[in-house]
Amino acid sequence: MTATTNGADDTVLEVSGLTVTFPSDDGAVRAVRGVDYTLRRGEVLGIVGESGSGKSVTSLAVMGLLPRTAKVTGEIRFDGRDLLELSENQLNSVRGERIAMIFQDPMTSLNPVYSIGYQIAEAVLAHREVSKAQAKERAVELLRTVRIPNPEQRIDSYPHELSGGMRQRVVIAIAMANDPDVIIADEPTTALDVTVQAQVLDALKVAQQATGAAMVLITHDLGVIAGHADRVLVMYAGKPVEIGDVEDIFYRPRMPYSLGLLGSLPRLDQPTDRLTPIPGSPPSVVNMPSGCPFSPRCPLVSSVCHDSEPELTTVRPGHRAACHHSDRMVDTAADELFEAGSVADPDPVGDAQGAVTTEVDR
Ligand code: ADP
Ligand code: MG
Numbered sequence: 001m002t003a004t005t006n007g008a009d010d011t012v013l014e015v016s017g018l019t020v021t022f023p024s025d026d027g028a029v030r031a032v033r034g035v036d037y038t039l040r041r042g043e044v045l046g047i048v049g050e051s052g053s054g055k056s057v058t059s060l061a062v063m064g065l066l067p068r069t070a071k072v073t074g075e076i077r078f079d080g081r082d083l084l085e086l087s088e089n090q091l092n093s094v095r096g097e098r099i100a101m102i103f104q105d106p107m108t109s110l111n112p113v114y115s116i117g118y119q120i121a122e123a124v125l126a127h128r129e130v131s132k133a134q135a136k137e138r139a140v141e142l143l144r145t146v147r148i149p150n151p152e153q154r155i156d157s158y159p160h161e162l163s164g165g166m167r168q169r170v171v172i173a174i175a176m177a178n179d180p181d182v183i184i185a186d187e188p189t190t191a192l193d194v195t196v197q198a199q200v201l202d203a204l205k206v207a208q209q210a211t212g213a214a215m216v217l218i219t220h221d222l223g224v225i226a227g228h229a230d231r232v233l234v235m236y237a238g239k240p241v242e243i244g245d246v247e248d249i250f251y252r253p254r255m256p257y258s259l260g261l262l263g264s265l266p267r268l269d270q271p272t273d274r275l276t277p278i279p280g281s282p283p284s285v286v287n288m289p290s291g292c293p294f295s296p297r298c299p300l301v302s303s304v305c306h307d308s309e310p311e312l313t314t315v316r317p318g319h320r321a322a323c324h325h326s327d328r329m330v331d332t333a334a335d336e337l338f339e340a341g342s343v344a345d346p347d348p349v350g351d352a353q354g355a356v357t358t359e360v361d362r
Helices: 055-063 088-094 116-127 132-145 164-177 194-211 246-251 256-263 303-307 334-338
Strands: 011-022 029-040 044-048 071-078 099-102 182-186 214-219 231-236 239-245 313-316 319-321
Touching: 011 055, 029 055, 029 214, 029 239, 044 055, 055 071, 055 099, 055 182, 055 214, 099 164, 116 132, 116 164, 132 164, 132 194, 164 194, 182 194, 194 214, 231 246, 231 256, 239 246, 239 256, 256 334
Parallel strands: 044 214, 044 231, 099 182, 182 214
Antiparallel strands: 011 029, 011 071, 231 239, 239 319, 313 319
């Protein structure tokens, strides 16, 4: 593609002002409340947040896979078109081919009655004018690329004959065969053993690099993103609360929630008894109270947090955070912020939430 004068030439996918609401008997479920992101050619964007934060609904909206009851607003620009404006037929030519989706359970994507070789060869044949024998050869090659041992024999296996990790690698091989522009992987390793997780993440990286596709890597576990993402978007209660380069999020987070996610992550450079999980749980996205949705769990909470929900604001070039107190986050460590009674503010406003100690009063 030739460069354009506005410098936006390498954008493959642009999501702006995306909201998704589901009707329910208890009121509207505001699953996604305004997501914006730009995905550049060849980059990996990690989307992280606790369960229920709207990560999957955001991606299903991009794929046009939400149930009809969902009310969707905003824009999803891909290849110059707004995907939300396309007919089902037009979407079908984008979905799976130009934008591939990898789900937590590989069996959602594999057909149990065909051999894996057949399924990969079909994807190859859909994109290249090759003979069946050549397609099969390419299928073996793809299986080898995603590091399936003995691909010549494995090719005749059926999905149920493979382990979960191998099945997920077959799904990745199919995605590669489709030569997509974008790969969206939603919790691709969550169902797998820790030892297998690394292999599947490596296979994803190989696929992404070999196809030159941009990737959205969705996970509830920041550890999965380390070493794989270029940029990270942190979601909370249906909204991005921080976005920046992976180094910004890991070393200089400016939203207490991001720091909390980091604090609950085992680190090689710290003993594991220093893990500091975030107290409490995310709010319901039905009838949400006003103010910052994270305020009931936040050690930095003050009255302004109850009054208004903070907008994403630039804190450094390319790094945005939604927090009224992001200035106070500079040089703060997770265990300082979230450990009871050690809130960074020398003169705390209001009661620190979750200030429960296991020690008795002295
Ligand atoms: P996650 O970040 O764990 O992927 P989801 O995007 O799946 O979260 O869900 C976001 C919110 O939307 C949750 O509160 C979930 O219950 C709700 N939700 C998801 N799908 C539906 C649906 N089809 N109907 C109603 N509510 C839904
Ligand atoms: Mg999900």
